[in-house]
Amino acid sequence: MRRKPLKSALLLLSLALVPVAAWAAWLxxxxxxDVHPDGSVTGPYEAWQVIGLVLTVAVPVWWAASRRLFAGAVLATTAGLTFAAxxxxxxxxxxxxxIGVGLVALGSLIGTSALCAVATSVTRNRRPASPSQPEA
Incomplete structure (x- = not known):
């Protein structure tokens, strides 16, 4: 099944813009x-912000992967997060x-690839067998 070019382009653009918007919202x-009394410095982000970003970005990646849009889910999301960083x-x-931007790119590439693999495995096992194919 082939998608229309405009629909595919809008889908890829959406998959790239969601991480940019999520980065802006969370980070x-x-x-x-933050400078602590002992002189140590942390930040600027807290763990809950990064977790929120990851969970927010995971939703469209899962959605796209469950519809077999692997390249778009991985590459557009990685591009969006890398651009935002x-x-x-x-x-x-x-x-x-x-260096940090490179690590964001590498981490998002690995993370979205792993999430796509899990989503594909889960959604493949949940889909009913077609009538022409006997169940194993």
């Missing part, structure tokens, strides 16, 4: 680091943000 507003961190004067 984009928090730009300050690069845009958010590009004001770092040390230039080390490039």
């Amino acid at each position: 984009g507003w928090d730009q300050h680091r 690069a845009y958010d961190w590009s004001d770092d004067s040390s230039g080390l943000f490039v």
Whole structure:
């Protein structure tokens, strides 16, 4: 079954824009680091923010993977998260943000690939056998 080109393009664009919007909603507003009484510095993000981002992005990836849109789910989501990280961190004067952006790209590529594999396995086992194919 082939999709119409415009519909496919809009779907890929949506799969890329959801992570950008999720990044802005969960991480984009928090730009300050926390200095603790012992002098250590953490942040700018808290664990709950990153978990929220991951869960938010996982929903459209699962949806796309369950409809056999693996490349779009993996590549568009990875591109969206990588773009968001690069845009958010590009004001770092040390230039080390490039390493962080690379790690976001690698991590999102691995994470979305793994989620697609799980979604495919789960949805494949839940679909009923077609009448022309006997059940195993």
